[in-house]
Amino acid sequence: MTTADNSIFVGNKPFMNYVTAVVMQFTTKNAESVIVKARGKFISKAVDVAEVASKRFLDNIVESDVKIDSEEFKNEEGKEIRVSSIEITLSKKK
């Protein structure tokens, strides 16, 4: 478990905002690991963020864990909907 500070939640801001946020965690803040999280349609974008940050902008960073999950809840019309989520952990290579 890491603190909330090390999590980047990917949503509808511009793509490079998230990449920069991930890179900054490792460079400026010297984090040991960063978790890139997203839900629903932003899952694809989160994978892109993790891939671009770790492979184009950073050295010595690996995707050490990828988890997917989902939760079901009732929407406003009382219909049950399921929303998927992803958590990608990026860590410094040992």
Add this chain to the structure above:
Amino acid sequence: MTTADNSIFVGNKPFMNYVTAVVMQFTTKNAESVIVKARGKFISKAVDVAEVASKRFLDNIVESDVKIDSEEFKNEEGKEIRVSSIEITLSKKK
């Protein structure tokens, strides 16, 4: 490594086609594992397919592995683009 038969490649067909395909692999074809794959914007849909198939339609199936990757290549205009991919392995619980 599984044979190509056990892979479901998620694209732009209707969502339930893929869920049904996954479920059929386990039920009709008695597969031990199925790999749900997707690239680019279809990654979110692949996660949804894996979640709905394993949690709503199947018992005793777990997501045993999730891998993400990306490859970089030149598009028609000679610009380098990176496309992400995901592979979600669903397996029978031991």
